Amino acid sequence: MRPDRRKFIKETICAALGGASVYSALGQMQLLQAATRATNYSFPAGDYKALVCVFMYGGNDGFNTVVPYTQSAYDALYAVGGVRPKLALARANLHPLNTTITSGDGIRYALHPSMPELANLFNGGQAAIVANVGTLVRPTTQAQYLTGTYALPPQLYSHADQAAYWQSSPPTNQPLTGWGGRIADLITSANNGATAPMLTGLNGQDAFMRGASVNGYIMNATQATELDFGYDPGGLGLQTPFAALHAGGQVNALERTFATSMNHSSSTAGVINAAVAAHDFSAYFPNASSSDLDRQLQTVAQLIYAAHQNNVAGYGGLQRQVFFVNTGGYDTHSNELAVHGQTGTPGILDLLSKSLASFYNALVSVGLQNKATAFTASDFGRSLTNNDNGTDHGWGGHHFVVGGAVQGGKFYGNGCGFASNLASPNFGLVMPSLTNPNTFDGAGHSLNLNDPGDGYGRLIPTTSVDQYGATLAKWFGLSDSDIDLVFPNMAANFSIRNLGFI
Numbered sequence: 001m002r003p004d005r006r007k008f009i010k011e012t013i014c015a016a017l018g019g020a021s022v023y024s025a026l027g028q029m030q031l032l033q034a035a036t037r038a039t040n041y042s043f044p045a046g047d048y049k050a051l052v053c054v055f056m057y058g059g060n061d062g063f064n065t066v067v068p069y070t071q072s073a074y075d076a077l078y079a080v081g082g083v084r085p086k087l088a089l090a091r092a093n094l095h096p097l098n099t100t101i102t103s104g105d106g107i108r109y110a111l112h113p114s115m116p117e118l119a120n121l122f123n124g125g126q127a128a129i130v131a132n133v134g135t136l137v138r139p140t141t142q143a144q145y146l147t148g149t150y151a152l153p154p155q156l157y158s159h160a161d162q163a164a165y166w167q168s169s170p171p172t173n174q175p176l177t178g179w180g181g182r183i184a185d186l187i188t189s190a191n192n193g194a195t196a197p198m199l200t201g202l203n204g205q206d207a208f209m210r211g212a213s214v215n216g217y218i219m220n221a222t223q224a225t226e227l228d229f230g231y232d233p234g235g236l237g238l239q240t241p242f243a244a245l246h247a248g249g250q251v252n253a254l255e256r257t258f259a260t261s262m263n264h265s266s267s268t269a270g271v272i273n274a275a276v277a278a279h280d281f282s283a284y285f286p287n288a289s290s291s292d293l294d295r296q297l298q299t300v301a302q303l304i305y306a307a308h309q310n311n312v313a314g315y316g317g318l319q320r321q322v323f324f325v326n327t328g329g330y331d332t333h334s335n336e337l338a339v340h341g342q343t344g345t346p347g348i349l350d351l352l353s354k355s356l357a358s359f360y361n362a363l364v365s366v367g368l369q370n371k372a373t374a375f376t377a378s379d380f381g382r383s384l385t386n387n388d389n390g391t392d393h394g395w396g397g398h399h400f401v402v403g404g405a406v407q408g409g410k411f412y413g414n415g416c417g418f419a420s421n422l423a424s425p426n427f428g429l430v431m432p433s434l435t436n437p438n439t440f441d442g443a444g445h446s447l448n449l450n451d452p453g454d455g456y457g458r459l460i461p462t463t464s465v466d467q468y469g470a471t472l473a474k475w476f477g478l479s480d481s482d483i484d485l486v487f488p489n490m491a492a493n494f495s496i497r498n499l500g501f502i
Contacts, residue, residue, distance in 0.1 A: 040189060041186075041187050041189050041190040041320075041477065042189070042190060042192075043190055043319050043320075043477060047319060048307060048308065048318065048319055048320070048321075048371050049319075049320055049321075049371060049372070049373075049475070049476055049477065050300075050304050050307075050320070050321045050322070050323060050371060050372040050373070051180070051183070051321075051322045051323070051372075051373060051375070051472055051476055052297075052300055052323045052325065052359075052372055052373065052374040052375070053180060053208055053322075053323070053324045053325070053374075053375060053377055054293070054297075054325055054326070054327075054352075054355075054356070054374055054375065054376045054377070055163075055166075055167070055206070055208070055324065055325070055326040055327075055376075055377045055378065056326075056327060056328075056330045056348075056352070056376060056377070056378040057159075057163065057326055057327065057328040057329075057330060057331075057378070057379065058159070058328055058329055058330030058331030058332070058378070058379060059159065059162075059330055059331055059378055059379040059380045059381065059382060059393055059394070059397075060330045060376075060378040060381070060382070060397060061330075061332055061336060061340070061381065061382035061391050061394075061397070062381050062382070062397035062398035062399070063077075063084075063381070063382065063384055063397075063398070064084075064087055064089065064112060064336065064340060064382075064391075065111065065112050065115070065340075065349060065398060066109055066110075066111060066112075066129055066131075066398045067089060067094060067109065067110055067111075067112070068107050068108075068109060068110075069091070069094055069096050069097070069107075069108045069109055069110035070106075070107045070108045071091075073107045074091055083384055083385060083457065084384065084385060084386040084391075085386070086386045086388060086389050087336060087337060087386045087389070087390075087391070089112065089113060089337075090113065090343075093113035093343055094110035094111065094112070094113060095110055095111045095112075095113070095115060095116050095119035096108065096109075096110045096119075097109050097110055097111065097119060097122055097123060097409075098122070098123050098409055101409050101410055101411075105431055107431070109129075109411075109431070111353075112340060112341070112349050113341070113342070113343055114340065114341035114342075114346065114347055114349045114350035114353060115349055115350070115352070115353035116353070117353045117354055117356070117357035118352075118353040118356060118357060118400060118402075120357070121356070121357055121360060121402060121408065122408060122409055123409060124408070124409070125406075125407075125408040125409045126360060126369075126402060126403065126404060126406060126408045127356075127400055127401065127402045127406060127408045127409075128400070128401045128406050128407060128408045128409070128410055128411070128412055128501040128502075129398055129399070129400060129401075129410075129411050129412070130398070130399050130400075130401060130411075130412045130413050130463060130468055130499065130501060131398050131411055131412065131413035131431050131432070131462075131463065132381075132396040132397070132398065132413055132414075132431070132432045132459055132461055132462045132463055133396060133397065133398070133399050133413065133461055133463045133464070133465060133468050134380060134381065134395050134396040134397065134460075134461025134463075134464070134465065135153040135156075135162060135165045135166055135169070135380075135395075135461070135464070135465055136153070136461055136464040136465070136466070136489075137151040137152060137153060137489060137493065138151060138489065138492075138493035138494070139462075139464075139493065139494070140152065140460055140461075141460070142460060145460060153165045156380075156395065157380065157393040157394070157395070157458075158393075159331070159379050159393075162379045162380045163207070163379040164207045165465075166377055166378070166379065166380075166465055167179070167180070167206060167207035167208035167377070168207045168208075168210075169465045169466055169469060169487055169489070170488075176210070177210045177211055177212055178206070178207045178208035178209055178210045178211070179208065179469050179473075179486050179487065180199065180208040180209060180211075180216075180322045180324060181199060181208070181209055181210045181211030181212070181214060181216060182211060182212070182485065182486040183322060183473055183476065183478065183486055184198050184199040184211050184214040184216075184320075184322050185211045185212050185213050185214050186478060186482045186485065186486065187320050187476065187477060187478060187482075188213075188214050188320075190319040190320045190477070191317060191318055191319055191320060192317045192319065193317065194315075194316065194317035194318050195268070195271070195314050196268070196271055196272070196275070196307075196314060196315045196316075196317075196318055197216075197217035197268065197272070197321075198214060198318070198320060198321055198322065199211065199214055199215075199216040199217065199321075199322045199324075200216065200217045200218075200219065200300075200303070200321065200322070200323050200324070201216050201217070201218050201219070201323075201324040201325075202219055202220065202221050202296040202299060202300065202323065202324070202325050203220070203221060203292065203296060203324075203325060203326050203327075204218065204326075205218055206324060206326065208324050209324055216324075217268065217272075219269075219272060219299075221292055221295035221296045221299060222276070222295055222298075222299055223272070223273050223276060223299075224268065224269035224270075224272035224273050224276075225269065267314075270314075271312070271313070271314035271315055272303070272315075274306075274312050274313070274314075274315070275302065275303050275306035275307075275312045275315045276299055276302045276303065276306070277302075278302065278305060278306040278309055278311065278312050279302055279305045279306070279366070280302075281298050281301050281302055281305075281362040281365075282298065284298070284301075284358045284359075284361050284362040284365065285297070285298040285355075285358045285362070286358075287351065287354060287355070287358075291327075291351045291354075291355060292327055293325065293327040293351055293352065293355040294351070294354070294355050294358065296325035296326075296327075297325060297355050297356075297358065297359040297374075298358075298359075298362070300323045300325060300359070300372075301359055301362040301363060303321070303323075304321070304363065304368060304371065304372055305366055305368065307321065308366075308368065308371075320476065320477070327348075327351075327352075329348045330348060330378060330379075332382065332390050332391055333387070333390040333391070333392065334388065334389055334390040335389055335390060336386075336389060336390045336391060337389065352376075356374060356376075356400065356402050357402075359372075359374055359402070360374075360402055360403065360404075363404075364404075369403065369404035370403070370404035370405050371404075372403055373401060373402070373403035373405055373406060373472065373475065373502060374401070374402045374403060375399065375400070375401045375402070375468075375472060376399045376400045376401075377399065377465075378397060378399075379393075380393060380394055380395050380396075380397065381394040381395055381396050381397025381398075381458075381459060382394040382397070383457055383458050384457030384458070384459055385457040392458075393458075394458040394459060395458050395459060395460060395461055396432070396459040396460060396461035396462065396463075397459075399468070401472075401501055401502065403502070405475060405502050406501060406502050407500065407501055407502060410501070411431060412463075412499045412500060412501045413431075413462060413463040413499065414462045414463050414467075414496065432459055432462060463499070464489075464494055466487040466489050466490045466493075466494055467490070467494055467496060467497070467499055468499065469486070469487060470483050470486070470487050470490055470497055470498065471497075471498050471499045471500070471501060471502060472502065473486055473487075474497075474498055475502045480497070483497070
């Protein structure tokens with residue numbers, strides 16, 4: 001693992017000053033105390049679970065990913081005079097979703113032409129769609145948004161800010177930890193002292209990975225890395241003095257901390273690479289040579305498999321794991337149809353569909369499909385209206401949840417507002433209107449946003465990241481009180497705690 005100097009210095013300073021005092025000063029005392037208390041999560045043998053966050057950087061256009069198939073609704077979206085005629089997908093090439101399961105609005109939906117694999121998983125009950133999800137401090141209507149004084153996530157429509165907010169969902173607008181990290185903080189005792197990482201990122205350090213007490217382990221898409229002095233220009237003999245440097249026993253506290261970190265890095269890298277090599281799933285990931293997402297998800301599948309074996313020294317005792325994988329290219333201001341993929345020409349949605357299906361099928365091959373749940377996330381959705389042949393930054397968007405434990409073949413969410421009468425298996429009307437940027441539901445709530453000042457149809461989310469994440473955390477085994485620590489806005493602002501998709 002390549003050492004991150006700033007991360008090392010930050011963690012060393014926190015240790016020197018006392019982590020509790022640092023986080024208390026930053027408004028995180030409650031979470032840190034909870035993470036360091038004697039939380040006694042214990043699960044029966046074999047009750048292993050993994051959460052796998054698949055983050056699509058750039059802001060995916062969910063409205064050309066999940067599209068109306070009913071002819072009248074399709075025409076309203078794509079026909080000349082409709083909402084987005086320049087982004088029309090050939091209806092004959094769409095992949096229809098189950099006829100018997102609708103979104104509650106009487107409209108049948110389909111997936112993009114490049115996504116037959118995910119359509120098959122949805123129709124087979126192994127994938128669900130959560131509609132119009134986004135960052136929210138509390139339920140928000142158009143009227144409240146337009147006041148300019150209502151509590152909103154900071155810097156809406158900004159890639160960096162909204163990606164960080166999606167991954168952190170903080171109690172204030174100052175994200176310090178990610179909700180993947182906070183989940184790991186609270187449930188780490190379930191791993192019974194296992195030395196292998198509970199929290200692993202496969203493509204760089206991201207906000208989702210930051211915990212108060214659990215440090216995320218960062219590796220590349222296919223293996224753990226460590227410092228290598230195989231190339232030693234001038235015969236300086238760097239390996240020997242470096243080995244002495246991290247041998248331990250230094251007088252200086254910073255040197256000892258560095259030595260400890262490097263020793264841990266080296267030993268952990270060996271364990272991780274042995275775990276990756278424990279099983280070959282390459283047959284299920286034929287695009288691994290060209291797709292970063294395929295490579296990452298193949299490695300995650302191999303690590304999940306290794307956690308169930310007894311032949312990888314140092315990788316046993318794992319009951320819970322959290323993984324973060326990510327890919328880019330979703331900022332489709334122009335040429336969206338080609339970037340997403342067209343018939344005969346693969347694009348990013350083709351890769352997403354194939355990678356998620358490959359991950360599920362790889363786990364099926366070893367009987368572990370019920371043990372892992374993959375879910376998508378992105379900076380934000382896109383504008384409902386098109387700008388020439390692309391879309392602008394939006395807010396709410398649709399997302400997929402995939403796994404054997406998923407209550408699939410259904411749509412989930414709060415598309416007609418935040419009513420409490422969501423008792424049906426489909427949670428009532430969950431899809432927002434895609435036909436009129438000024439459509440209101442029966443309670444007088446605007447279903448989407450068309451600010452007259454900018455002319456874009458940006459949908460206000462009707463399902464919060466907190467609700468989405470809390471549903472996953474509940475399946476993962478967290479208590480309701482701990483879920484409130486992970487998602488502090490939940491108890492105060494959202495009455496629906498569990499969306500029911502898993």
